[in-house]
Amino acid sequence: MQVEKSVGRLLVLDDEMDVASTICLMAKASAFETDYTDDCDVFMEKVLAWSPTHVMVDLQLAERDGIEVIHELAEIGFQAAVIIMSGLGGRILDSSARAVRENDLRLLGTLSKPFSRSELLALLALDTQQVALPRKYSMQSVTAEQLHDALSANVFVTHFQPKISCFTGKLVGFECLARWQREDGSMVPPDQFIGLAERSGQIDELTRQIYSFALRNIPREAESQNLKYALNLSPINLADETFPRWLLTECQNNNISPSKIILEVTETASMDNPLALLESLTQFRIRGFHLSIDDFGVGYSSLVQLARLPFSELKIDQMFVKTLSSSDESQKIVGAVIGLGKSLGLNVVAEGVEDEEALHHLIDLGCDEAQGYFIARPMDEQAALAWSKK
Numbered sequence: 001m002q003v004e005k006s007v008g009r010l011l012v013l014d015d016e017m018d019v020a021s022t023i024c025l026m027a028k029a030s031a032f033e034t035d036y037t038d039d040c041d042v043f044m045e046k047v048l049a050w051s052p053t054h055v056m057v058d059l060q061l062a063e064r065d066g067i068e069v070i071h072e073l074a075e076i077g078f079q080a081a082v083i084i085m086s087g088l089g090g091r092i093l094d095s096s097a098r099a100v101r102e103n104d105l106r107l108l109g110t111l112s113k114p115f116s117r118s119e120l121l122a123l124l125a126l127d128t129q130q131v132a133l134p135r136k137y138s139m140q141s142v143t144a145e146q147l148h149d150a151l152s153a154n155v156f157v158t159h160f161q162p163k164i165s166c167f168t169g170k171l172v173g174f175e176c177l178a179r180w181q182r183e184d185g186s187m188v189p190p191d192q193f194i195g196l197a198e199r200s201g202q203i204d205e206l207t208r209q210i211y212s213f214a215l216r217n218i219p220r221e222a223e224s225q226n227l228k229y230a231l232n233l234s235p236i237n238l239a240d241e242t243f244p245r246w247l248l249t250e251c252q253n254n255n256i257s258p259s260k261i262i263l264e265v266t267e268t269a270s271m272d273n274p275l276a277l278l279e280s281l282t283q284f285r286i287r288g289f290h291l292s293i294d295d296f297g298v299g300y301s302s303l304v305q306l307a308r309l310p311f312s313e314l315k316i317d318q319m320f321v322k323t324l325s326s327s328d329e330s331q332k333i334v335g336a337v338i339g340l341g342k343s344l345g346l347n348v349v350a351e352g353v354e355d356e357e358a359l360h361h362l363i364d365l366g367c368d369e370a371q372g373y374f375i376a377r378p379m380d381e382q383a384a385l386a387w388s389k390k
Contacts (some may be wrong), residue, residue, distance in 0.1 A: 005279040007021065008053035010124070012036035013043040013069060014085075014274040015062045015363055019113075023056060024337055028118045038066050038092055046073055052080060054108065057085035059096055068261065077189030081106055083123060087113035101322045104191070106354065106373060142192050144200035151205050155178055158214040159378035163230070163349065163371040165364045171388055173228035173262075174216040175351075175371060177378050178206070181360065194234070204233050204243070211247065215254040219385035225390075230292065235366035238265070248287050258288035262313060266294045278308060285310045294350070296337060314341040318352025321372070334366045338347040 010032045014020040017038050037043050037048065040063050047055065055073070060067035066084065073082070084096050093110045100107040109123045137304035150156065162175040180188040197203040207262050213229060218229055238244055251258050263284060281291055292313035293305060306314070316337050323330040334350070341348035350362050353372030362370055376387060 004034050007031045009033045010054045011052035012056045013036060013045055014058040023062045026120050027124060030121050040069055043339040054081045056083040059088060070103055071101055074105055077187055078105060081108040083108050085111040085113055090262060102319055132386055142188055144196060147193055147196055147202055150180060151202060154209060156209050158210055159380055160384035161371055161378040162376040163369050164375055166367045166370050171178055171225060172369055174384060175230040178210045196235050198234055203236050204240055207234060207237050212250060213252055215256055217381040219381055219388055228262055230258050230264050233265050238277055244283040244287060262290040262292050263294045263364055264294040283308050313347040313349060315349045315351060321350045322354055324361045331361060338365050338367050
């Protein structure tokens with residue numbers, strides 16, 4: 001007898017065990033491996049041990065609520081598909097879905113209880129071609145000492161996420177993203193060590209290691225495509241007067257023109273010393289680097305920064321991009337931001353594109369470039385080179 005190939009692994013968390021069991025039976029009909037529990041702690045243990053490709057979480061639970069579970073998934077850097085279910089009504093489901101997205105989790109959809117077998121299978125079918133690869137997660141908190149040891153061992157690397165032109169669909173560059181992989185194979189999410197590096201005074205060393213690795217490992221064979229490479233820059237790095245010259249030297253040592261490098265500065269960058277910020281960013285521009293204002297739409301004094309500082313690019317915050325397909329408000333905000341960027345002569349980039357409909361909205365609104373899981377996930381340099389040849 002031929003055994004049907006599994007299309008994924010579904011883990012269900014619901015305090016009504018008969019409901020969870022029924023969901024699993026329905027999913028098995030679509031060739032999913034399944035498991036379920038009514039215990040939040042057991043659920044997290046199964047996430048770590050079983051590496052599900054999909055999880056379904058009920059909002060009303062006996063011990064905790066679904067939002068607390070979502071937060072725990074975010075803390076371990078969970079990357080597989082998340083489905084939220086509840087009988088509490090549409091508005092609560094909508095706000096819970098927003099919480100999933102804003103925790104940088106991959107929301108597959110929501111289901112209002114009671115739901116039918118066809119509704120569940122239709123939702124699961126959306127993602128069977130994009131099943132997340134099993135991976136190990138780490139729930140351990142990272143300490144400043146562990147970060148120091150990791151920096152001493154020089155274990156930080158970068159993964160590359162493709163960016164495409166909204167007009168041609170062609171590759172225009174990559175964003176270089178920090179990664180820390182422990183010896184046991186578990187991944188420490190960036191949100192656990194970037195902020196820690198800033199608080200513990202280690203962000204300058206971390207940034208230099210990440211930049212050095214990225215510049216050494218940029219996919220050289222893709223250079224004929226005249227690609228650009230975006231790197232994140234902490235506001236704290238801007239206080240280091242030696243950093244602009246150091247970065248220029250690194251580019252020269254790796255035979256990379258500064259004109260190919262985009263420095264993404266978060267919109268929440270401190271304005272405690274606006275003159276120092278102005279001088280530092282201007283130095284980068286004088287040396288030929290591009291500057292992008294990241295996470296535009298949230299944070300501090302967006303319009304003030306656009307007016308004062310020499311940005312060449314505006315990056316729309318993914319919170320708005322991820323809800324383009326479902327929110328009229330997000331469509332209006334994104335349209336207004338794109339119009340503002342165009343009027344100032346800036347290149348406009350959207351991050352967090354997770355479905356085809358969102359990409360079509362961006363094209364219709366006149367956005368220049370896009371990136372997100374729908375286009376491609378972050379990948380190592382060899383995979384990035386292969387992707388660039390598609």
